[in-house]
Amino acid sequence: MQVLKFGGSSVANAVNINKVVGIVQEALKKDRTVVVVSALGGVTDLLLQSGALAAAGDEQYKNVLQVIEQRHLEAVKALIPVAKQSSVLSWMKQRCNEIEDICNGVFLLGELSARTKDRIAAFGELMSSHLIAARMNEHGAVWKDSRELILTDSNYSNAAVVRDVTDHAIQQYFASVNDQLFVVPGFIASNAERQTTTLGRGGSDYTAAIFAAALDAGLLEIWTDVSGMMTADPRLVPHAKALPHISYQEAMELSHFGAKVIYPPTIQPVMKKNIPVWVKNTFDPDAYGTLIEREVMLNGNHIRGIASINKITLLSLEGGGMVGIPGFSKRLFEALASEQINVILITQSSSEHSICVGIEDALAEKAKQVIDDTFRFEIQSGKVDPLVVEKDLAVVALVGDNMKSHPGVSGKMFGAMGRNGVNVRAIAQGSSERNITSVVAASDVRKAINVLHEEFFETTYKQVNLFLAGTGNVGGKLIAQLQQQQKYLQENLRLQLRVIGMANSRKMLFKEEGIDLANWKEALEAGEPMSLQQFVDQARARNLRNSVFVDVTANGEVATVYDQLLSKSISVVACNKVACSSSFEYYRKLKDLAREFNASFLFETNVGAGLPVIGTLNDLKRTGDVVNRIEAVLSGTLNFVFNNYNGEKPFAEVVKQAQDEGYTEPDPRLDLSGTDVMRKIMILARESGEQLEMEDISNESFMPASCMEGSVADFYKEMANQEAHFKALYAKAAKEGKKLKFVASYDNGRAAVGLQHIGPEHNLYHLYGKDNVVLFYTNRYPDQPMVIKGAGAGAEVTASGVFADILRAAH
Ligand SMILES: NC(=O)C1=CN([C@@H]2O[C@H](COP(=O)(O)OP(=O)(O)OC[C@H]3O[C@@H](n4cnc5c(N)ncnc54)[C@H](O)[C@@H]3O)[C@@H](O)[C@H]2O)C=CC1
Numbered sequence: 001m002q003v004l005k006f007g008g009s010s011v012a013n014a015v016n017i018n019k020v021v022g023i024v025q026e027a028l029k030k031d032r033t034v035v036v037v038s039a040l041g042g043v044t045d046l047l048l049q050s051g052a053l054a055a056a057g058d059e060q061y062k063n064v065l066q067v068i069e070q071r072h073l074e075a076v077k078a079l080i081p082v083a084k085q086s087s088v089l090s091w092m093k094q095r096c097n098e099i100e101d102i103c104n105g106v107f108l109l110g111e112l113s114a115r116t117k118d119r120i121a122a123f124g125e126l127m128s129s130h131l132i133a134a135r136m137n138e139h140g141a142v143w144k145d146s147r148e149l150i151l152t153d154s155n156y157s158n159a160a161v162v163r164d165v166t167d168h169a170i171q172q173y174f175a176s177v178n179d180q181l182f183v184v185p186g187f188i189a190s191n192a193e194r195q196t197t198t199l200g201r202g203g204s205d206y207t208a209a210i211f212a213a214a215l216d217a218g219l220l221e222i223w224t225d226v227s228g229m230m231t232a233d234p235r236l237v238p239h240a241k242a243l244p245h246i247s248y249q250e251a252m253e254l255s256h257f258g259a260k261v262i263y264p265p266t267i268q269p270v271m272k273k274n275i276p277v278w279v280k281n282t283f284d285p286d287a288y289g290t291l292i293e294r295e296v297m298l299n300g301n302h303i304r305g306i307a308s309i310n311k312i313t314l315l316s317l318e319g320g321g322m323v324g325i326p327g328f329s330k331r332l333f334e335a336l337a338s339e340q341i342n343v344i345l346i347t348q349s350s351s352e353h354s355i356c357v358g359i360e361d362a363l364a365e366k367a368k369q370v371i372d373d374t375f376r377f378e379i380q381s382g383k384v385d386p387l388v389v390e391k392d393l394a395v396v397a398l399v400g401d402n403m404k405s406h407p408g409v410s411g412k413m414f415g416a417m418g419r420n421g422v423n424v425r426a427i428a429q430g431s432s433e434r435n436i437t438s439v440v441a442a443s444d445v446r447k448a449i450n451v452l453h454e455e456f457f458e459t460t461y462k463q464v465n466l467f468l469a470g471t472g473n474v475g476g477k478l479i480a481q482l483q484q485q486q487k488y489l490q491e492n493l494r495l496q497l498r499v500i501g502m503a504n505s506r507k508m509l510f511k512e513e514g515i516d517l518a519n520w521k522e523a524l525e526a527g528e529p530m531s532l533q534q535f536v537d538q539a540r541a542r543n544l545r546n547s548v549f550v551d552v553t554a555n556g557e558v559a560t561v562y563d564q565l566l567s568k569s570i571s572v573v574a575c576n577k578v579a580c581s582s583s584f585e586y587y588r589k590l591k592d593l594a595r596e597f598n599a600s601f602l603f604e605t606n607v608g609a610g611l612p613v614i615g616t617l618n619d620l621k622r623t624g625d626v627v628n629r630i631e632a633v634l635s636g637t638l639n640f641v642f643n644n645y646n647g648e649k650p651f652a653e654v655v656k657q658a659q660d661e662g663y664t665e666p667d668p669r670l671d672l673s674g675t676d677v678m679r680k681i682m683i684l685a686r687e688s689g690e691q692l693e694m695e696d697i698s699n700e701s702f703m704p705a706s707c708m709e710g711s712v713a714d715f716y717k718e719m720a721n722q723e724a725h726f727k728a729l730y731a732k733a734a735k736e737g738k739k740l741k742f743v744a745s746y747d748n749g750r751a752a753v754g755l756q757h758i759g760p761e762h763n764l765y766h767l768y769g770k771d772n773v774v775l776f777y778t779n780r781y782p783d784q785p786m787v788i789k790g791a792g793a794g795a796e797v798t799a800s801g802v803f804a805d806i807l808r809a810a811h
């Protein structure tokens with residue numbers, strides 16, 4: 001004997017029912033078969049709706065009944081040969097009249113009892129099963145009303161089956177007939193008074209399990225519209241994987257926690273009899289689906305799936321008066337039970353100072369009232385605080401038989417969530433160690449499940465979601481490098497970098513599946529007008545795991561939003577130097593936020609572009625070294641200018657060349673004034689542990705003050721006017737056989753920048769093109785400094801430094 005159950009979507013219309021017929025025909029070749037069917041998809045809702053409308057005195061119920069009748073009559077006409085249609089049509093018509101009569105009564109009384117509701121709801125399965133039996137008449141199908149076989153109590157809408165009587169009735173009936181194929185309605189049963197009852201929404205699965213268990217079936221097949229159970233809800237996790245094999249216990253845990261593929265009570269009866277349950281897809285019958293059995297082979301992973309339940313409220317009862325007093329929790333649970341409030345999760349700290357339970361959001365008010373009433377005396381006398389109710393939460397659970405006795409699973413789970421800023425509000429784990437349950441904000445569910453899926457299942461790659469501000473010189477090169485490396489990173493580092501948001505000063509663009517970097521310019525141009533706050537809000541609201549905000553602007557305002565991002569665990573990578581060279585307080589705050597919210601705040605390119613200056617300094621510090629002195633040339637622009645200026649070509653033209661080659665700041669006056677170098681030496685001093693501000697740094701500027709007045713065009717014009725000044729600077733140094741270098745120094749708490757004459761004996765003398773050099777004098781490098789030298793400006797090298805920071809943030 002085998003039992004096949006088909007859900008509402010599988011029998012939603014004539015086309016689908018014909019697919020079902022094909023599947024049953026094949027099955028019939030193997031064994032005697034019981035087919036359990038749900039109502040035509042959506043019909044149960046329509047039936048309940050008509051009852052509710054009638055009870056509310058709304059005559060619209062007649063229209064809803066018409067829709068129901070129409071759907072069934074049409075299905076009969078499409079499925080049953082014309083010669084045999086009339087008896088089936090007339091049977092359907094009679095049932096529809098019965099529903100109408102009941103609803104008319106409800107309308108007149110203005111009352112819908114639980115009993116009547118079950119009577120109305122039952123017609124869905126009655127009519128679908130009758131229709132399908134008629135369709136399979138040619139295959140010898142026998143229609144049997146399950147209400148004659150399944151006995152329940154009178155708890156309408158969620159009746160409990162009286163198993164021994166039911167088993168006996170089913171066994172007797174099937175022993176008394178010789179037919180091979182039976183079609184029975186799921187979901188419905190009857191009580192001792194022969195009144196119709198129902199087994200709860202999803203109860204057709206349960207009906208099938210009851211038949212399978214009573215008949216000692218060899219197999220129970222649950223045919224639905226998905227190809228089995230998955231590692232996570234595929235609507236939330238695009239990379240969710242099918243689970244070909246899973247144990248009864250795991251299936252129950254996953255189903256309880258929201259994987260709606262199978263109705264949870266279904267497992268119990270078949271598990272007792274060791275009957276395998278095969279979840280299959282009606283619309284893809286060749287797909288393997290999920291086979292649920294007692295013993296399932298290890299799949300190398302300690303967890304089988306991730307499940308969630310939304311709309312959870314946490315109730316917390318706290319108070320010193322609870323400690324050491326037996327009976328508090330008993331009273332709490334009795335109070336909830338008295339109002340039929342189901343408890344989804346319980347946690348109690350060993351201090352006994354608080355008990356916390358999770359229930360459905362919809363029951364929160366009722367729960368608050370009954371608990372506050374129950375503990376009124378204790379609350380008034382201050383022994384217990386009034387109940388704390390926190391709504392809009394969700395449960396996220398890891399499920400797997402193999403978690404048992406494997407240390408590290410919960411560490412991995414909470415570590416991954418913590419790194420992504422998912423705050424865990426409560427935790428529960430039973431001693432079966434089959435599930436670890438956490439409660440998180442409803443708004444974090446999607447992120448939490450994806451983070452966990454990536455951590456436990458996605459050996460293929462890790463997704464990193466970028467929000468990129470700035471598409472100029474450096475930004476443009478960065479985008480090109482990201483595009484060029486996408487494939488390599490996916491294949492070699494298992495990283496999938498996606499640019500989800502992109503902005504320049506005029507436009508912004510978002511694409512959850514990632515912006516196509518081959519056509520970003522056109523796409524961004526067609527984007528929406530840029531609003532910095534909206535860009536930040538989007539990055540926060542999307543709440544994607546492994547999010548990184550990349551600031552490739554030179555903009556002060558952009559630098560002010562880092563705190564909003566870090567506090568949402570979004571890492572920040574910046575080549576913009578404004579944040580790190582603003583007040584020490586803000587710089588410190590950003591570092592603290594990054595630590596607090598497990599995010600990265602990386603700005604390697606703030607000094608020396610792509611050179612490993614800040615990283616090296618941090619390595620020295622982390623390993624216990626102390627930086628005593630720094631001597632450096634930190635301006636690519638100024639080094640280029642002084643390397644290329646000898647009084648022949650005008651100074652202004654050399655500066656322009658530096659700008660055209662992409663070495664200067666967007667505003668070149670920042671380079672020429674020495675401000676850019678001040679920022680850099682201050683950042684190095686701060687990273688060395690010094691609390692410096694810009695005012696603390698002396699700057700011996702070589703620029704005539706007149707050059708710094710007006711616009712950038714005025715700046716160039718005035719530099720041309722001041723050519724004699726620059727010639728004199730050059731000539732003086734050349735006369736001494738020296739070179740002009742704009743040098744930055746930090747020495748035991750003091751920092752300075754300025755133009756110096758550097759002789760051939762000096763460490764800074766042999767420095768060409770746009771190079772930078774940094775000399776670290778430390779406790780471990782007291783005489784011969786640690787030297788970092790190389791190209792210190794240019795869009796390509798800067799972009800690669802930003803890229804490297806992104807990869808560091810990703811890890
Ligand atoms: N060029 C170099 O060698 C190095 C540059 N840097 C830094 O790189 C940064 C970028 O420099 P470039 O690419 O040369 O500048 P750029 O002027 O070519 O590009 C700046 C980009 O930022 C965008 N932007 C400006 N304000 C914005 C806002 N409020 N919101 C969104 N986008 C905005 C602009 O539209 C433009 O796309 C600067 O902070 C610079 O200090 C750092 C190290 C070396």
Ligand SMILES: N[C@@H](CC=O)C(=O)O
Binds near residue numbers: 607608636638671676
């Ligand atoms: N404008 C800067 C670029 C890097 O920060 C420089 O010239 O060094």
